[in-house]
Amino acid sequence: MEIKREPLSGPGAPSDFRARQLMARDMLRGDLEGEALERYVKENVLTTTVDKAVAWSQGNSIWPLTFGLACCAIEMMSIVGARVDVARFGWEAFWASPRQADLLILSGRVSVKMAPVIRRIYDQMLEPRWAISMGACCSSMGVFNNYALVPADKFLPIDVHVPGCPPRPEALLHGILRLREKIHGTEREGWRERYHAVGTEEVVPNGTNTTSSAGDAAINVFPGGDTAGA
Amino acid sequence: MCSREGTPQVPDATGLEQTANALRDRNAESILGTDFGRGDRAVLLVNPAHVIDTLTYLKTEGYTFLASLHGVDYYPDEPRLGVLYELLDMTEVDRITVKVRVHTDNPRIATATGLFPGANFPEREVYDMFGVVFEGHPDMRRILMPEDFEGFPQRRDFPVGGEPVLFTYNEENSYGKWI
Amino acid sequence: MSLDTADYRKREESITYSAEPAGEGETHELLTLNIGPHHPATHGVLRLLATLEGEVVRDIKPIIGYVHTGIEKTAEDKAYWKVIPVVERMDYLAYYFNSLAFCGAVETLLDVEVPPRAQYLRVIHLELNRIMSHLVWLGTSALDLGAISMFWYCFRERETILDLFEMTSGQRMHTRYFQVGGVMEDIPRGFAAKLRTFLADMPNRADQYADLLEKNQIVFERLHGVCPLDAETLLSLGVTGPLLRAAGNPWDLRKASPYCSYDHFDFKIPVGTVGDNYDRYRVRHAEIYESVKIISQALEGLPEGPYITTDRKIALPPRHELATSMEALIHHFKLVTEGFRVPPGEAYYPIEGPRGELGCFVRADGSAKPARVHMRDSSFVNLQALTPMVQDSYLADLIATLAMLDPILGGIDR
Numbered sequence: 158m159e160i161k162r163e164p165l166s167g168p169g170a171p172s173d174f175r176a177r178q179l180m181a182r183d184m185l186r187g188d189l190e191g192e193a194l195e196r197y198v199k200e201n202v203l204t205t206t207v208d209k210a211v212a213w214s215q216g217n218s219i220w221p222l223t224f225g226l227a228c229c230a231i232e233m234m235s236i237v238g239a240r241v242d243v244a245r246f247g248w249e250a251f252w253a254s255p256r257q258a259d260l261l262i263l264s265g266r267v268s269v270k271m272a273p274v275i276r277r278i279y280d281q282m283l284e285p286r287w288a289i290s291m292g293a294c295c296s297s298m299g300v301f302n303n304y305a306l307v308p309a310d311k312f313l314p315i316d317v318h319v320p321g322c323p324p325r326p327e328a329l330l331h332g333i334l335r336l337r338e339k340i341h342g343t344e345r346e347g348w349r350e351r352y353h354a355v356g357t358e359e360v361v362p363n364g365t366n367t368t369s370s371a372g373d374a375a376i377n378v379f380p381g382g383d384t385a386g387a
Numbered sequence: 388m389c390s391r392e393g394t395p396q397v398p399d400a401t402g403l404e405q406t407a408n409a410l411r412d413r414n415a416e417s418i419l420g421t422d423f424g425r426g427d428r429a430v431l432l433v434n435p436a437h438v439i440d441t442l443t444y445l446k447t448e449g450y451t452f453l454a455s456l457h458g459v460d461y462y463p464d465e466p467r468l469g470v471l472y473e474l475l476d477m478t479e480v481d482r483i484t485v486k487v488r489v490h491t492d493n494p495r496i497a498t499a500t501g502l503f504p505g506a507n508f509p510e511r512e513v514y515d516m517f518g519v520v521f522e523g524h525p526d527m528r529r530i531l532m533p534e535d536f537e538g539f540p541q542r543r544d545f546p547v548g549g550e551p552v553l554f555t556y557n558e559e560n561s562y563g564k565w566i
Numbered sequence: 567m568s569l570d571t572a573d574y575r576k577r578e579e580s581i582t583y584s585a586e587p588a589g590e591g592e593t594h595e596l597l598t599l600n601i602g603p604h605h606p607a608t609h610g611v612l613r614l615l616a617t618l619e620g621e622v623v624r625d626i627k628p629i630i631g632y633v634h635t636g637i638e639k640t641a642e643d644k645a646y647w648k649v650i651p652v653v654e655r656m657d658y659l660a661y662y663f664n665s666l667a668f669c670g671a672v673e674t675l676l677d678v679e680v681p682p683r684a685q686y687l688r689v690i691h692l693e694l695n696r697i698m699s700h701l702v703w704l705g706t707s708a709l710d711l712g713a714i715s716m717f718w719y720c721f722r723e724r725e726t727i728l729d730l731f732e733m734t735s736g737q738r739m740h741t742r743y744f745q746v747g748g749v750m751e752d753i754p755r756g757f758a759a760k761l762r763t764f765l766a767d768m769p770n771r772a773d774q775y776a777d778l779l780e781k782n783q784i785v786f787e788r789l790h791g792v793c794p795l796d797a798e799t800l801l802s803l804g805v806t807g808p809l810l811r812a813a814g815n816p817w818d819l820r821k822a823s824p825y826c827s828y829d830h831f832d833f834k835i836p837v838g839t840v841g842d843n844y845d846r847y848r849v850r851h852a853e854i855y856e857s858v859k860i861i862s863q864a865l866e867g868l869p870e871g872p873y874i875t876t877d878r879k880i881a882l883p884p885r886h887e888l889a890t891s892m893e894a895l896i897h898h899f900k901l902v903t904e905g906f907r908v909p910p911g912e913a914y915y916p917i918e919g920p921r922g923e924l925g926c927f928v929r930a931d932g933s934a935k936p937a938r939v940h941m942r943d944s945s946f947v948n949l950q951a952l953t954p955m956v957q958d959s960y961l962a963d964l965i966a967t968l969a970m971l972d973p974i975l976g977g978i979d980r
Contacts, residue, residue: 224604228740234706234721238722239725240722240725268632268633270533271633274611302547304547305636306635428912452801454925455927459927480823505802505947505950506804532631
């Protein structure tokens with residue numbers, strides 16, 4: 158799969174970290190058109206068998222980076238342990254060098270001093286690369302909503318957020334499996350699929366304060382697969 | 388506390404007064420007050436200019452271990468910034484506290500690293516969090532916050548900070564929205 | 567004011583070289599190497615600036631703050647009840663100890679008696695936490711040394727302990743089990759049996775760890791005689807805990823000034839002789855056996871009674887009372903919305919954590935929120951001992967010593 162870097166254009170194309178999520182949101186709303194839609198399909202839907210095979214092997218042999226920050230790191234270490242065994246999925250090779258790792262599991266609270274370091278490490282990782290924000294502290298501010306912490310979304314594009322404080326190893330594994338599905342191209346719609354609710358979105362009534370580009374289109378639309386357990 | 392016998396042992400009120408008087412004999416202005424708090428807590432309130440003398444004397448008296456050095460912001464009581472030295476006598480299992488209070492406009496105290504080398508990191512932390520400068524410290528820099536951080540976070544008038552909670556009705560106009 | 571080149575050169579001038587340059591054109595040069603904050607062997611995000619002469623470490627400068635969370639500032643913003651989960655996340659392997667230090671300080675200020683059953687339950691959980699902390703330490707340290715398979719064995723035992731924690735409180739880590747005045751809930755049925763199975767098994771497992779590591783020549787060479795530090799230097803640096811006990815000083819707060827009914831139990835304090843890495847390893851390993859002894863004594867002698875203080879102004883009333891008693895309803899309401907108020911005062915409550923003296927300083931100003939919470943963390947003070955320990959030793963010994971020092975960055979940075 159060839160990765161080419163180009164700026165996106167179209168209604169759902171802000172050039173920032175949530176580009177993929179916003180594009181998926183516009184896709185669900187039906188707002189993607191023309192070139193943006195073709196881009197989306199090309200990138201996210203695996204069309205050829207070779208693409209599928211490559212994605213299958215990528216998803217089954219991710220090399221996570223050894224990156225533990227705080228308490229969530231201990232639970233991340235226990236997914237390597239024998240009870241919740243991440244080696245079943247081929248992910249046991251925790252790599253210390255960012256140049257050779259695929260996945261950055263941000264486990265723990267990201268302080269103001271550490272954020273540029275993490276960004277530098279993420280930049281050193283080679284494409285294709287993914288990031289899991291593990292725990293409440295890096296996904297949202299967690300227990301500590303204060304001057305010293307930065308949510309990971311502010312400086313990294315995150316693929317999967319795993320809630321919990323700390324998330325159980327099984328919860329982290331669930332997040333990891335959702336990421337694996339995302340890599341394989343079989344990401345789920347989340348609860349909308351389970352309850353046959355695909356196509357139900359909530360519409361904001363007129364007069365409410367929404368100045369977004371989508372006007373009074375859907376709100377509360379979570380793109381399936383981008384939030385673990387949505 | 389878990390049990391009355393379980394609280395740390397301190398010199399009783401008379402013992403504290405005797406220590407205070409001995410210190411006052413050495414230097415009349417050093418002890419500003421004594422306090423015998425709840426939980427059997429013996430506190431000596433010391434003049435900032437005479438901290439090192441007091442600590443040296445207490446060290447010769449047997450309180451050779453500096454258990455903790457931390458700062459407190461007594462806002463709005465003046466003098467605002469307090470530094471507490473928790474000393475421990477290991478042979479007799481006795482604890483005593485030395486409290487020093489300085490104003491924010493001249494928060495300087497002599498360093499205790501000469502007496503207790505273990506005061507190195509804690510003094511840097513008190514400087515980082517409260518702004519109290521310890522004169523003579525070998526490495527007076529911020530320790531926990533980034534080097535170029537402005538402000539002293541643990542002071543009571545420093546805001547807690549954090550990200551505001553975003554709801555869909557205020558998401559567009561809130562400064563916390565980072566899209 | 568910050569680390570500029572002039573600073574380094576000045577310090578380097580004071581370092582004496584070990585050997586004269588051998589041949590023509592050879593010069594001395596010191597290398598300043600940055601280890602961390604992201605590194606497989608630093609336990610957490612610790613940054614070390616090492617000045618090396620060849621492979622020999624001449625100076626080391628720990629730089630911390632990469633996981634500073636502002637816990638103490640957040641704690642000033644919350645009611646006392648709500649500070650407990652915040653403070654637990656500080657030293658993230660010793661969460662029961664963090665909460666006991668805080669609850670103990672608040673109980674001192676409130677002058678409230680903790681019932682004996684609660685004290686024994688606290689001791690059981692504290693010692694289980696101590697075993698768990700030492701297991702994680704052992705697993706990760708062996709990983710650093712290269713004995714990778716220890717990691718899985720230690721984490722297997724850790725899972726059993728976490729199952730026990732989950733039985734009592736519902737959470738594996740950061741359980742919020744200790745409350746001001748006692749514990750959150752009584753132990754469920756089946757806990758005692760499961761704990762007994764674990765206690766019967768744990769000494770055998772610890773023997774297996776010893777068999778795996780101690781007879782190994784490589785582990786022996788890397789630990790024995792490496793980076794010793796004597797007790798006087800450690801005391802002057804403020805170091806307590808297994809590091810001090812490995813150097814020969816048997817200081818342990820559980821014996822010296824017993825808190826929380828530790829004086830009801832019969833246990834020994836493992837003490838080392840030389841204070842090198844091997845002694846540090848042995849002291850912690852022996853503490854596992856002693857903790858097992860304490861837990862079995864506490865379990866056998868567990869008294870009947872309430873598991874939290876009956877003072878309704880501090881602890882929530884039991885739910886069935888809310889339907890019948892008006893006072894219970896009012897107490898519940900006040901405690902949940904505002905929280906209990908603590909009369910003004912200051913308290914410092916030190917306990918013996920797995921890494922040394924863990925103390926909590928609480929200043930109360932009469933309101934429902936603490937005015938200052940400071941945790942005197944043992945790792946923060948113990949880290950100062952790293953520089954004298956690794957001076958003039960090899961870089962590989964630095965890694966081994968850092969592992970044996972057992973720093974927990976959450977406690978260091980708070």
